[in-house]
Amino acid sequence: xxxxxxxxxxxxxxxxxxxxxxxxxxxxxxxxxxxxxxxxxxxxxxxxxxxxxxxxxxxxxxxxxxxxxxxxxxxxxxxxxxxxxxxxxxxxxxxxxxxxxxxxxxxxx
Amino acid sequence: xxxxxxxxxxxxxxxxxxxxxxxxxxxxxxxxxxxxxxxxxxxxxxxxxxxxxxxxxxxxxxxxxxxxxxxxxxxxxxxxxxxxxxxxxxxxxxxxxxxxxxxxxxxxxxxxxxxxxxxxxxxxxxxxxxxxxxxxxxxxxxxxxxxxxxxxxxxxxxxxxxxxxxxxxxxxxxxxxxxxxxxxxxxxxxxxxxxxxxxxxxxxxxxxxxxxxxxxxxxxxxxxxxxxxxxxxxxxxxxxxxxxxxxxxxxxxx
Numbered sequence: 001x002x003x004x005x006x007x008x009x010x011x012x013x014x015x016x017x018x019x020x021x022x023x024x025x026x027x028x029x030x031x032x033x034x035x036x037x038x039x040x041x042x043x044x045x046x047x048x049x050x051x052x053x054x055x056x057x058x059x060x061x062x063x064x065x066x067x068x069x070x071x072x073x074x075x076x077x078x079x080x081x082x083x084x085x086x087x088x089x090x091x092x093x094x095x096x097x098x099x100x101x102x103x104x105x106x107x108x109x
Numbered sequence: 110x111x112x113x114x115x116x117x118x119x120x121x122x123x124x125x126x127x128x129x130x131x132x133x134x135x136x137x138x139x140x141x142x143x144x145x146x147x148x149x150x151x152x153x154x155x156x157x158x159x160x161x162x163x164x165x166x167x168x169x170x171x172x173x174x175x176x177x178x179x180x181x182x183x184x185x186x187x188x189x190x191x192x193x194x195x196x197x198x199x200x201x202x203x204x205x206x207x208x209x210x211x212x213x214x215x216x217x218x219x220x221x222x223x224x225x226x227x228x229x230x231x232x233x234x235x236x237x238x239x240x241x242x243x244x245x246x247x248x249x250x251x252x253x254x255x256x257x258x259x260x261x262x263x264x265x266x267x268x269x270x271x272x273x274x275x276x277x278x279x280x281x282x283x284x285x286x287x288x289x290x291x292x293x294x295x296x297x298x299x300x301x302x303x304x305x306x307x308x309x310x311x312x313x314x315x316x317x318x319x320x321x322x323x324x325x326x327x328x329x330x331x332x333x334x335x336x337x338x339x340x341x342x343x344x345x346x347x348x349x350x351x352x353x354x355x356x357x358x359x360x361x362x363x
Contacts, residue, residue: 076349078345078349081265085342087189087254088255089335091251092247092251095324095327098246098247099244099325101243
């Protein structure tokens with residue numbers, strides 16, 4: 001019984017830590033797609049309350065780690081490239097126009 | 110004779126002809142010569158024509174002062190102009206504004222066409238607001254924007270590379286996407302290299318220099334850089350789609 005409690009505690013701890021990756025995925029929707037990842041396998045020392053568990057017991061969960069790919073997906077928005085090109089287009093249009101303006105100025109230089 | 114002087118003389122002659130029209134018509138009835146040199150113009154018409162010519166010069170100066178103010182605002186509002194370049198351009202605007210403002214005083218003080226012709230051409234030839242400062246400003250903004258854009262593109266490419274590496278490590282075939290990304294980064298590098306010397310080629314241009322050639326050359330170079338960046342953008346959009354599709358499906362192949 002103590003062993004099941006200890007394993008349950010460990011699972012809760014792992015889930016909490018997996019859901020809080022140092023704030024690196026803040027703003028990422030919880031439903032954001034993630035690539036297939038291998039299950040997370042973690043080993044930790046056994047406490048005095050877990051004497052029944054075998055020493056060095058591995059706790060394996062099927063929790064998918066979201067830290068690696070979710071931030072990548074959130075950072076990939078090609079609109080930022082379009083925006084900077086729009087700014088470049090504006091300046092090039094201004095340049096083209098200014099060269100034409102000089103030609104059409106009634107009191108040109 | 111400079112274009113400005115020729116233009117001003119033409120304007121002054123036109124003002125004289127308009128002001129002296131009744132006398133000109135009378136002269137034509139007895140003498141077919143219609144040249145301005147044969148027209149007798151009253152002092153009142155001369156004064157009116159001179160004032161009209163001065164108004165024309167004042168309007169031209171005001172147009173340039175307004176244009177300088179707009180150029181300053183455009184530089185301040187631009188996202189990617191470097192501090193040094195902005196300072197250099199503003200210094201030129203200030204100098205041109207001083208020449209134009211002082212010129213207005215000389216125009217107001219002119220009492221004859223000769224005096225007006227003595228001061229007016231220099232006002233415009235020493236500033237070249239439309240012929241030089243305008244195109245120079247927009248060239249610098251565009252060149253600095255290319256530099257800023259290439260930085261943005263490189264940053265984005267770094268993120269794409271990290272994502273591709275991640276997919277590749279998980280077993281995905283990223284060969285095609287990697288080739289596209291490599292091509293895109295090459296285009297970005299080419300665009301940056303071509304645009305890098307543009308600002309230096311124009312920012313030092315002064316009245317009296319050959320200005321049209323360098324400005325038009327800059328426009329051509331920057332236009333090519335723009336097309337290269339757009340081609341890179343299209344490739345990066347494709348690579349982005351590849352990555353997001355693979356993340357969404359969790360599959361391991363292209």
